[in-house]
Amino acid sequence: MRITVLTGAGISAESGLATFRASDGLWERHRIKDVATPEAFARDPELVHRFYNARRSKVAAARPNAAHLALARLARHHDLTLVKQNVDDLHDRAGSPEVIHMHGSIGGALCAACGHRWPAPAVMAVNDPCPRCAARVSRPDIVWFGEMPYHMERIWAALDQADLFAAIGTSGNVYPAAGFVQHAARRGAECIEMNLEASLNARDFDRQILGPATGTVPQWVE
Ligand code: BV8
Numbered sequence: 001m002r003i004t005v006l007t008g009a010g011i012s013a014e015s016g017l018a019t020f021r022a023s024d025g026l027w028e029r030h031r032i033k034d035v036a037t038p039e040a041f042a043r044d045p046e047l048v049h050r051f052y053n054a055r056r057s058k059v060a061a062a063r064p065n066a067a068h069l070a071l072a073r074l075a076r077h078h079d080l081t082l083v084k085q086n087v088d089d090l091h092d093r094a095g096s097p098e099v100i101h102m103h104g105s106i107g108g109a110l111c112a113a114c115g116h117r118w119p120a121p122a123v124m125a126v127n128d129p130c131p132r133c134a135a136r137v138s139r140p141d142i143v144w145f146g147e148m149p150y151h152m153e154r155i156w157a158a159l160d161q162a163d164l165f166a167a168i169g170t171s172g173n174v175y176p177a178a179g180f181v182q183h184a185a186r187r188g189a190e191c192i193e194m195n196l197e198a199s200l201n202a203r204d205f206d207r208q209i210l211g212p213a214t215g216t217v218p219q220w221v222e
Helices: 038-043 045-061 066-077 090-094 152-161 177-186 213-221
Strands: 002-007 079-084 099-101 104-111 117-119 138-142 164-168 190-195 207-210
Touching (some): 002 152, 002 177, 038 045, 045 138, 066 079, 066 213, 079 152, 164 177, 164 213, 177 190, 190 213
Parallel strands (some): 002 079, 002 164, 164 190, 190 207
Antiparallel strands (some): 104 117
16 A cells, blocks of 8 residues: 655654644744745845754754654654655654655755755754855754745656555645645545644545644554
């Protein structure tokens, strides 16, 4: 059976990482447009780097939880495509063999001038010189609002072939990820949602399993 799983901020909540909407639209006390758009970076790159430097240190201190570990086990027995919206690395650290980081990774750095990528230092600054072209417009390798998510061809192909699609810990606010369930359902996949509460696109799923991911996901995987 081919399974495609999409995870969101909720899967890392029990590892202590803030979800995006729990704090009424503020993200670590910032608004999207001030810290997670290309315009924000052009306007105030140091504020953007402060926002990501703070989150990067929280990710480093976090540990994969039972839900991340259960999905790593699932990959050992099934043809699984795991797509994550989060920019943390907890699925990778849990041992998932192949993770599609559609919104990029907080552990990555990107040169806004030449597109070169390298591992991000714990604390980044816009003037960090690019190792390849030496330009000083370094940014986190993260997909901001208004930018095209990564690996979309691979993701659409996985949704086309899925017998089962599961969305875990995502509110269904952010597109194109929020549209994946309709894409999979149209191609005949069974669609399951595992979340703390019904998401905005709950009606597009065949069934819901409500509760904290560290309880529902291991139970579902077993
Ligand atoms: C794009 C990186 C086009 C940043 C992120 C319609 C169609 C297409 C686009 C749009 C559209 N309408 C609007 C848009 C634009 C926009 C968008 O969707 N805006 C929203 C706000 C309306 N989309 C975009 O800009 C995307 N790009 O469309 O490009 C394009 C085309 C051509 C050329 C160029 C461009 C790009 C979006 C990517 C933005 N970047 N992340 C960063 O992380 O700093 S998205 C960000 O939101 C995070 O990655 C987060 O993961 C993601 C989604 O949020 P969720 O994961 O769902 O998190 P949330 O807090 O909302 O929900 C958590 C859920 O977990 C809750 O339901 C909660 O109940 C549950 N939960 C909590 N605890 C637990 C739990 N569940 C289980 N157990 C628990 N313990």
